[in-house]
Amino acid sequence: MNDTASDTLTCWIYRSSKKQEMYLYLAQEDGFSDLPEALQKGFGRPEAAFQ
Numbered sequence: 001m002n003d004t005a006s007d008t009l010t011c012w013i014y015r016s017s018k019k020q021e022m023y024l025y026l027a028q029e030d031g032f033s034d035l036p037e038a039l040q041k042g043f044g045r046p047e048a049a050f051q
Contacts, residue, residue: 018044 012029016022024046026032032040 013049014046015049016043017047018042023049 009027012026012031014024014026016024019042022043024035024043032046035043
């Protein structure tokens with residue numbers, strides 16, 4: 001396997017303030033605007049899980 005920059009993917013991980021053990025993995029930092037409204041409401045306030 002060749003380890004080049006094109007083989008990596010950066011993502012941002014957020015935990016839910018409403019549901020224990022629920023996480024979002026996003027391709028863009030703070031990319032919540034692309035999420036369905038129902039998911040945003042059910043997820044609650046996103047909290048950064050890893051920095």
